[in-house]
Amino acid sequence: MIRLFVGVVLPPGITERLYGLRGGVPGARWLEPENIHLTLRFIGDVEDNIFADVDDALGRVSGPAFDLEINGAGEFSRGRRPVMIWAGITPNPALLDLQRRIDAGLVKAGFPPEGRRYTPHVTLARIKDGARARVREFVAGNNAVRLGPFPVTHFTLFSSHLGHRAASYRAEAAYPLTIGEEALP
DSSP: OEEEEEEEEOOHHHHHHHHTTOOSOTTEEEOOGGGOEEEEEEEEEEOGGGHHHHHHHHHTOOOBOEEEEEEEEEEEEETTEEEEEEEEEOOOHHHHHHHHHHHHHHHHTTOOOOOSOOOOEEEEEEESSOOHHHHHHHHHHHTTOEEEEEEEOEEEEEEEEOOSSSOEEEEEEEEEOEETTEEOO
16 A cells, blocks of 8 residues: 655745744644645555556646745644644635646546545644644744745655654655646656
């Protein structure tokens, strides 16, 4: 079995700046810079022999390149308990269109739909037994963060490998978006 998801690799300067925001939240497990990304579609665990089907479906997805901007911070909670701290993305129709195309391509290839409404964000930390007040302080203190804009010229298929402390992600394949009339390599 291989655990897969589709995402956007952020430029090194952006990931370094986001990584530099870490700290001050008890119970937070901050992502390492090499794992900071923008998820477009979680696929989940698939049999190794299905990888080619995923690759083929994603290879059929096309769309224009576009720019993104990191915009503010927030949290996801389960009930009253915060479970994740994230950096937001400035609303972008091209991003939402790409995400819909990826989801539709995977559904057409026989993969179940995601099941959740897509909320563009960059995960910064997962929280285990975190203090809600400290999470709110972090979000309030970083809500004015603006990074970018930066170009998105391709999207990437990642595999996720669970480790003792955290998962590590590996880029398996990249799919170019078009600039003008030509696709980038």
